[in-house]
Amino acid sequence: MSEKEITTREKAKRAKRRQIVQSAMTCFIEKGIAQTGIRDIANHAKISLGNLYNHFPSKDALIAEIAAIEAAEIAPLISELAEGLSLEKFIVRYLKQISKIEHAVLSIEILAASLRQPGLAKPFDANRSALATAIQNQTNANAVDIEILIDAIEALGMRCGLEQRKPSRKELDRLHKIAKTLA
Incomplete structure (x- = not known):
């Protein structure tokens, strides 16, 4: 339509x-x-x-819709990675996207709820896998290293969101250092 x-x-x-x-x-x-x-x-x-x-x-259907919204939000990043966006720029853009307090709190809530209901995490895991695949296609790095990079970005994003601050230059430099090992 x-x-x-x-x-x-x-x-x-x-x-x-x-x-x-x-x-x-x-x-x-x-x-x-x-x-x-x-x-x-x-x-x-x-x-x-x-x-x-x-x-x-159901509430689960609402959570799945939140995952669909997240997928739509990261789709441009995935496209840009496919077009050659550098990992350094990806890190900055992804951090900006995930470091809002609402995103940080909601992510923690979803992770906690997933402990009791593992199925809730599946659509969010699919989003993360799509990001990992896009990074892997650009770098040819192994999956474990990519997971470590995504973990580091998301951990910093949550921390910045909860502390309501932007990442420091030093924190960005550390992430960029990890990214350089993948290239």
Whole structure:
């Protein structure tokens, strides 16, 4: 469906889904995933439970939608890596994307919830695998080294997000040093 063909009804449906997902993320950040019920999300979104269930059958479906949003957010980075973006520039851009406090808290919540429900992590793992594959295609580095680089970037991103600060020059230099070993 082209943008012109999207009906008013479809636009309203998409807007409602975005509103529900945003409310879910807010509730997960404020209360935690385990402590947030579907009713909490509906109340935050100012909709009925039935309306919420018309869009998402479960909390797990909402979490899967959050993973889909993450996939859409990292897609440009993956494309840029395929076009030859340097690892140094990738690190800076990916860090900028993941170092917001909301992202850091939500990531920790999803990791914690995944301990109890391993299936929740699958779509996020797929996103991470897509990033790893893009890096591997550019560098021909082994998978373990790429995982170490992604772990280091994400750990720094979470830390910066939680501390509400930007990464220091020294921290970026360390990540760039790791990246150079892959090239």
